[in-house]
Amino acid sequence: MPIVTTANLVPNLFDAKTIKASGTRDGYGAALVELGKQDPRVVVLCADLSESTRSHLFQKAFPERYVQIGVAEQNLITVGAGLSAAGKIPFMASYAAFAPGRCWEQIRTTFGYNHLHGIVAGAHAGVSVGPDGATHQAVEDIATMRTIASCTVLAPSDAVRAKQATMATLSEPHLWYIRFGRDKYPVFTTEQTPFAPGKAELFYTGNDVTVIACGPLVYEALQAAHQLEQQGIGVEVIDATTVKPLDVETIIKSVRKTNAVVTAEEATVIGGLGGAVAEALGQHYPAPLEYVGMQDCYGQSGTAEELLETYHMKAVDIVGAIHRVIKRKRA
């Protein structure tokens, strides 16, 4: 099988019955507690969503370093900026629809422009929030945060990578944005799977098409690759947990081989990972590109599964995009 062995993915990768499931937010919560032990500067702020953002795990462990903000996302960021300016490292969590959704200017001015160290954690990102509906389904967060100079944008693909990504935010003292989903997804990576901010990871190799994915759609992409392998189509799957700075080198190296690209994300393709990859290809190595993600639209109520199907973000949709892009390949 063309699974990259050094990626150290779980052995039961395609066994739907035995693969474990967990939420990316659970990885965030676990990492907060470890970071709290490691570094006394770490403080956690939350805007009245402590359990659903998993901030409550830190609250339990370090109540004196936990700051309840109430329902006030602009204050979440600006109090965090004050704490950061006074030497703390704040983790600021809400739903992505509200932070960064309601406080983009505060994030830009206080953390971005000042290069202050702080981590904005956007939970319940994407349509898989489900029945809460479109008001609570942030699909624009990757795009809006990507435009802030000095901001690193992370969209971890499972709970293990969410923990790795959260742990990594202490490595550089600047602004970080991490998005998490609400739903439980297959945990397909392990703690031995390489992770470094700014580095994309190759999980599956093939010669015919490159799929670059982030968030829970990485697993969908792996399923698509697995299906197509049986049909003789070689799919390269790249995990772009770091959407910014995009690992252009790894991506272009793969596209030079495959000459066809599909991006997959649970976010708007305009300015999201799709937009980021288009920017890189346009500059370095133009190639046919198809986008899987939210196509300039809003979500609605439904189950996570129904919504991912409705908005064409499942493995079958990635397969369809792969067929389309292969047809567009230059002779």
Place this chain on the structure above:
Amino acid sequence: MERLTDLKTLRLKANDIRMDLLKALVAANSGHTAGPLGMADVFTALFFNVANFNPAEPHWPERDRIVLSNGHICPVLYTTMAHAGFFPKEELMTLRKLGTRLQGHPHRETLPGLENTSGPLGSGTSQAAGMALAFKMDKTNQHVWCLTSDGEQQEGNTWEGVMFAAAKHLDNLTVIMDRNYIQIDGNTEDIMPLDPLADKYRSFNWNVLEVDGHNMEALIDAMNQSKHMHDKPTLILADVVPGKGVSFMQNDYVWHGKPPTKDELAKALVELTAERTLIEQDHIQ
């Protein structure tokens, strides 16, 4: 830094700062005039008598923090900082010019001594509250001073910060409000009424001290009093005359956002020089 304790010396310092900030605004040929002139006495009292910092070591960890929330009045902040010795006074002439450390709205990273970036209104109180909370966590005895405008009380973020500071009992935070009743489009009570501001803050569980924003002695007293308040943050509601010291600018909102011409500067300096003489002769108390 050596504190100035003599009231006459402080009044002369405020007069100096008014003249120098007007010169910087004329050199820049853009910027805000009324707010900086109005707040010169408050800045002088805070920087030269009350607050604890060291211009020779701007990053001294145990310093008080002075947070300017309404960044557009930065000409008075920069001029006060130059007089306090953070940087040479000649640099004031670079205000708003390409490559300057004196950005049109303050940028924390470019000028040592600036504690925050501001310009977008309504976020200073929260940032100051964050700093005050950090000092509470660390059990240090530092005070946070936040200078804010009346216009930015129209921002929702301000009230989120006001609620937060009271909830966390941040008695190491003093907010000093420039209550000058003007904003860009007109008088505050015509644009979006703010009164009764003292009652609003009291109802949010703050200590409120109302003071004449041009009475040096009263300003210093109020600031010192606020340092010893317990359990609650303090608002010093400073009754300020916008454009203070220049007769044709005072209380006229058109001077909110424009600089004087060279001729207007000359006239203003004549008035401020006359005021200086009156201070020297003890005619202004």
